[in-house]
Amino acid sequence: xxxxxxxxxxxxxxxxxxxxxxxxxxxxxxxxLAFDVERLDERLCMEARRLLMPPAQGEDLQRLQTDMxxxxxxxxxxxxxxxxESSDGHPGxxxxxxxxxxxxxxLAWRSARxxxxxxxxxxxxxASFEFAGTAWRAALHTAPQVRSFVAADLAELKGxxxxxxxxxxxxxxxxxxxxxxxxxxxxxxLTMRPVNRLRDAMLxxxxxxxxxxxxxxxxxxxxxxxxxxxxxMLENLEQSFAQAxxxxxxxxxxxxxxxxxxxxxLEQAVNNAHDPALQAELTGLQDxxxxxxxxxxxxxxxxxxxxxxxxxxxxxxxxxxxxxxxLADAExxxxxxxxxxxxxxxxxxxxxxxxxxQLFNNLLSNAVRYCRAGGSISVTARAVPDGIECIxxxxxxxxxxxxxxxxxxRFYRFDVARSRRTDGHGLGLSLALEIARAHGGExxxxxxxxDQVLMRLWLPIS
Amino acid sequence: xxxxxxxxxxxxxxxxxxGLRARGLEVRHCDDGNVGLALAAERSFDVILLDIMLPGRxxxxxxxxxxxxxxxxxxxxxxxxxxLNDRIEGLxxxxxxxxxxxxxVEELFARIQALLRRLAGDRSNTVLVDDFKLDRITRHASxxxxxxxxxxxxxSLLEYLMRSAGQVFTRSQILEHVWxxxxxxxxxxxxxxxxxIRAKLGDLDPAGDNAARIEAVRGAGYRxxxxxxx
Numbered sequence: 001x002x003x004x005x006x007x008x009x010x011x012x013x014x015x016x017x018x019x020x021x022x023x024x025x026x027x028x029x030x031x032x033l034a035f036d037v038e039r040l041d042e043r044l045c046m047e048a049r050r051l052l053m054p055p056a057q058g059e060d061l062q063r064l065q066t067d068m069x070x071x072x073x074x075x076x077x078x079x080x081x082x083x084x085e086s087s088d089g090h091p092g093x094x095x096x097x098x099x100x101x102x103x104x105x106x107l108a109w110r111s112a113r114x115x116x117x118x119x120x121x122x123x124x125x126x127a128s129f130e131f132a133g134t135a136w137r138a139a140l141h142t143a144p145q146v147r148s149f150v151a152a153d154l155a156e157l158k159g160x161x162x163x164x165x166x167x168x169x170x171x172x173x174x175x176x177x178x179x180x181x182x183x184x185x186x187x188x189x190l191t192m193r194p195v196n197r198l199r200d201a202m203l204x205x206x207x208x209x210x211x212x213x214x215x216x217x218x219x220x221x222x223x224x225x226x227x228x229x230x231x232x233m234l235e236n237l238e239q240s241f242a243q244a245x246x247x248x249x250x251x252x253x254x255x256x257x258x259x260x261x262x263x264x265x266l267e268q269a270v271n272n273a274h275d276p277a278l279q280a281e282l283t284g285l286q287d288x289x290x291x292x293x294x295x296x297x298x299x300x301x302x303x304x305x306x307x308x309x310x311x312x313x314x315x316x317x318x319x320x321x322x323x324x325x326x327l328a329d330a331e332x333x334x335x336x337x338x339x340x341x342x343x344x345x346x347x348x349x350x351x352x353x354x355x356x357x358q359l360f361n362n363l364l365s366n367a368v369r370y371c372r373a374g375g376s377i378s379v380t381a382r383a384v385p386d387g388i389e390c391i392x393x394x395x396x397x398x399x400x401x402x403x404x405x406x407x408x409x410r411f412y413r414f415d416v417a418r419s420r421r422t423d424g425h426g427l428g429l430s431l432a433l434e435i436a437r438a439h440g441g442e443x444x445x446x447x448x449x450x451d452q453v454l455m456r457l458w459l460p461i462s
Numbered sequence: 463x464x465x466x467x468x469x470x471x472x473x474x475x476x477x478x479x480x481g482l483r484a485r486g487l488e489v490r491h492c493d494d495g496n497v498g499l500a501l502a503a504e505r506s507f508d509v510i511l512l513d514i515m516l517p518g519r520x521x522x523x524x525x526x527x528x529x530x531x532x533x534x535x536x537x538x539x540x541x542x543x544x545x546l547n548d549r550i551e552g553l554x555x556x557x558x559x560x561x562x563x564x565x566x567v568e569e570l571f572a573r574i575q576a577l578l579r580r581l582a583g584d585r586s587n588t589v590l591v592d593d594f595k596l597d598r599i600t601r602h603a604s605x606x607x608x609x610x611x612x613x614x615x616x617x618s619l620l621e622y623l624m625r626s627a628g629q630v631f632t633r634s635q636i637l638e639h640v641w642x643x644x645x646x647x648x649x650x651x652x653x654x655x656x657x658x659i660r661a662k663l664g665d666l667d668p669a670g671d672n673a674a675r676i677e678a679v680r681g682a683g684y685r686x687x688x689x690x691x692x
Contacts, residue, residue: 256542257471260564264477267566270632270682271484280681283632290634290647293564297644313550328613329641332654358644365646428646 013184044139045124051148079153210238252300305434312352319347341379362428367394398450466507468498481567495519529556623686632683
């Protein structure tokens, strides 16, 4: 399964945003917690100091505790520990849970820095500890004779914080995720836009010709590089294609002079030969030279078509008459096959008579050549709204889709046909295609059952 | 009959000259465009055969200069270069016919004859060999009272053979003349067409031996036999 580049961009962008969001929330949480704990520390120190103050002595423990619960924002008395003891360890005031037997001195006390007086150390020390399964924070205030100990359960603080965060983030996180997903989707689309534009331009070039180049103005620098690379590739392709075309044109042309001499000399020799055996030998050679000349002509035409220089000598033509004349030729080539033709009369168009004759001839001779023994070749030609349509059909040995795709390839000859006596050289269809194109028409193989070949030729009216 | 051949390839010129001379034509050959133009301007030739790729001055330019100078001598172009473009350009410039290389001298000879007939205003629309008559207008072949209609190809083939009755034509020569050089030479279309003509000629006079007038020369080709009346 292939995932589109846009989807991949979208998924990765969304994942990155989600991770960042989680990180921000996590960091924010720990910073807020640290800040709240600091504030709590301050209050704990204050309360511890207050516990030492004279008015507090003898004051009702109950009231003191309630007051402290309020100041420290605790909900239940169990969440608060109080203890006041003299420096010799004699306990004074203490809350119900304050007597629990752990040694205050065993805690890792750290002296607090007062916020009111930054830098100065107070005689208040702070420590964290675990008690009854929850985390606590304690302050110890040491005076010359007594020290006071105040501890608060952090569960309450964290609970508050959790609640606040949850109520704040519950609507925000999904909204942020949705927004970032939307943003990622749009971003992916934005990223793909120049790529799509490039693709369309490339398609345009492929359909036109190799001498087309992509314009790079107005594109971003990365795409400018890409376009430059693509144009350079086209340049190379065009050069080697031109070279190949020139080569086959030159080769075909250079072959003509020796062919002309060969054919002329052979003709002379045939005329002068009086021995029938020698004459037969020489005319056999003449036939081969004629074949060679025929192939050379086709190659020259093909190379001209490749170079886009297939010159047309357009004249007004009656295709109906032309087809009927060529059908008469084709009929002479039949062995046990038949031809059924439906040719509309007066199919008029502008075109090159020689080339169109060649085109029809190639299609007809192919139909005859590959027609199954005893089969019937069908030829129809009719006017359609936008031009002239000719369909050449013949029953044949079953042909697979692979072979069909290669029908227009040069020098391609179908294998089943090869096993029969065939004389074609596989240039006819490719040349027919080029001639049709040069006339602004098209030649296509129609879908049909495997044992049928249907060629459709369409030519514009003018 | 004087022919001027302007062709720079010596070997081609050799067999063309030899072939045309053997057919009774007088041929003058030169291998340079400028020389060819000077010779042609003398107006002493009946037909000019002009190659396109020439040293000095190319064939199309020679043709253009000739026509510009008002020389009316008919010109047949021998093209090897970019066939179709040359053909279009050549005919526009006032060539009377063209022949693409490689060609048969026999075909060249037929073209020269046809051209001269046309220019001589030959209005005779019949070809006559012995008692055999071929009508170019109705495409009928007749012998005595009977006549039979021929198809375009059949007529063209029979006319080709009858114009040089007695001479043997090879299949390739016939194919080039009747079907043109774009027809696939590896078919047996010539033999089939000959067979059909023979059948039609045979029908002309069931009692006679007309079909045998077209004789297959073993290994070589076909000819239209003249009846030796002597």
